[in-house]
Amino acid sequence: MGDWKRTCYCAELEEKDVGKRVTLMGWVNRERDHGGLTFIDLRDRSGIVQLVFGPDIDPHAHEKAKKVRSEYVIAVRGEVKRRPLGTENPALKTGNIEIWCYEIKVLNVAQTPPFPISDDEEVDENVRLKYRYLDLRRPKMQRNIILRHKAALWVRNFLSSQGFLEIETPFLTKSTPEGARDYLVPSRVNPGCFYALPQSPQLFKQIFMISGFDRYFQIVRCFRDEDLRADRQPEFTQIDMEMSFPTEEDIFDISERMITGLFKELLDVDIDRPFPRVSYREAMLKYGSDKPDTRFGLEISDITNVFKDTKIKVFRDVVEKGGSIRAIKVPQGQKLSRKDLDELVEVARSFGAKGLAWFAFTSDGIKSPLAKFLSEGEINALRELLSIENGDILLVGADENEEVLAEYMGRVRLSLPARLGINLQGYKFLWIVDFPLLQWNEEENRYEAVHHPFTSPKEEDIPLLDTDPLKVRARAYDMVLNGIELGGGSIRIHSSELQSKVFKLLNIGEEEAKEKFGFLLEALSYGAPPHGGIAFGFDRLVMLLAGEDSIRDVIAFPKTQKAVCLMTGAPSPVTAKQLKELHIEVKL
RNA sequence: GGGGCUGUGGUGUAGCACGGUUAACACACCUGUCUGUCACACAGGAGAUCGCGGGUUCAAGUCCCGUCAGCCCCGCCA
Secondary structure (H helix, E strand, O other), rough: OOOOOOOOOOHHHOOOOOOOOOEEEEEEEEEEEOOOOEEEEEOOEEEEEEEEEEEOOOOHHHHHHHHHOOOOOEEEEEEEEEOOOOOOOOOOOOEEEEEEEEEEEEEEEEOOOOOOOOOOOOOOOHHHHOOHHHHOHHHHHHHHHHHHHHHHHHHHHEEEEEEEOOOOOOEEEEOOOOOOOOOEEOOOOOOEEEEEEOOHHHHHHHHHOOOOOEEHHHHHHHEEEOOEEEOOOOOOEEEEEEEOOOOOOHHHHHHHHHHHHHHHHHOOOOOOOOOEEEEEEHHHOOOOOOOOOOOOOOOOOOOOOHOOOOOHHHHHHHHHHHOOEEEEEEEEEHHHHHHHHHHHHHHHHHHOOOOOOOEEOOOOOOEOHHHHHHHHHHHHHHHHHOOOOOOOOEEEEEEHHHHHHHHHHHHHHHHHHHOOOOOOOOEEEEEEEOOEEEEEEEOEEEEOOOOOEOOOEOOHOOHHHHHHHHHHHEEEEEEEEEEEEEEEEEEEEHHHHHHHHHHHOOOOOHHHHHHHHHHHHHHHHHOOOOOOOOOOOEHHHHHHHHHOOOOOHHHHOOOOOOOOOOOOOOOOOOOHHHHHHHOOOOOO
């Protein structure tokens, strides 16, 4: 660069800078050579500004500019000029000005990139990820990554202003039972022993509370060796928080202020608070999901009572076995074609339904394969219960298994907006509360924690731990946005006796508990304050802020579905020497 | 572990259901002309054996089997 020094970013320049002499550095976004006059769009992270070269400005610089190609890195010296009348470009932030360049230096040449550096064309993700450094030059990715930075910065400032301290926790830590599969790291100095990368800093943050730091947070990487999805990859970032002496309300309050503040700051969107709260039970009934998308209605209703004495055999069987019948009323159901209805049945089937009935209410009566079995009384009862009008279609599921029924009705519900042409927009937040503490794991024949083993039961439900553990409700909560789980947390157990009891219920034996969590149990016995917290999926949060459908678009170097980094080629085999040092033998 | 979609010059696609000369189009790229363009324009040019392997056939981008990769989903994700 010699003694050249950049004076500003390209898109910072505006009309008031006209007359200034500037030195700019950046990438050639595009070159337009008109023979007697050459234009270059110079790009840096701020945006684009037009450079002008010509024989009347500087013939030598003009000759050099003609030889420049896309993505060359150049430096120019020139004067900011008002564009001649009629040649302004309103599509550019800097469209009223241009730089008349009298000097140009090529700082580096570039191969022709494998895909255009622009947002115009959808490039195969394969190629994008292999050349991620070029992909990240695209304006959209620059915006997303900068947005991510701003979000992290805002969160840090906010939480710090609320008295939270950011404290780091180890990445090389202890493998714990329960939860996701761990990523393991072999220990060279302790042959045969392994660290685990943290699935979350859960235990450390609880220990910070015991240590008296009162309020902790961390924007921290977490690792879970499970299969990937559009909103899930094996290493991801959490906004992890914990506080001492909180009630649920304190956690809701701080979380809502953080999230709404973030949306205001970054998107200038106002979100009402407090967020609605829905119990897990109600969510499963009305939406068939513990992370409901409430941007549209089409709620699920229980209509079991209508069919107490029905002639429809499949319904009667279900009712007799103590099961339920539930329905989604689709107003203006004629938008659903026969093909749609067939596909909805398939959706239900793929999630465990034996079938899905439908009743079309029309002015000529009921249209349905089951129409002739429906009694007048049942029809009237349905009309009244669900305020049905002619034109509505009722989608009806019946199952003796409540969970299966909820699940497939929820899946059917989620597939409806696309079929009905309902446009999903806006930001619908809610809290899901009153989760059960435990669920039964059929395969392992034991209870397991719905949230995690450190979650406190509701005080009034503690006696149920001995009599009916599945009825125990947890002091746990999830924040949901548009059908995506944004974050979750709980008030923790702070008594070592209660913690031991829960471990026992989870079939974690005394020995194992001591070996795996002994330090926690011991710590809890040294004056642990009541404490609780929450953690937010930062990648998902930024994804939603950016309006993207995949967290890969807000992570600089994401992994593919096979957990591979296409740019570096990780993971890859290592040398025999490395393995030997780690006392590891590989068998394939 | 399972289901689905995709794979054709550098990029994005067409062609494939119905097998048949030199695989088409746009953009990008290269050369040239051009003093107000900004998706510059115009003229010319180079570039793909169709993800990979096998099979059927006189003949395969097209049909069949397998395989690899990417994506979406189920399982899994305290």
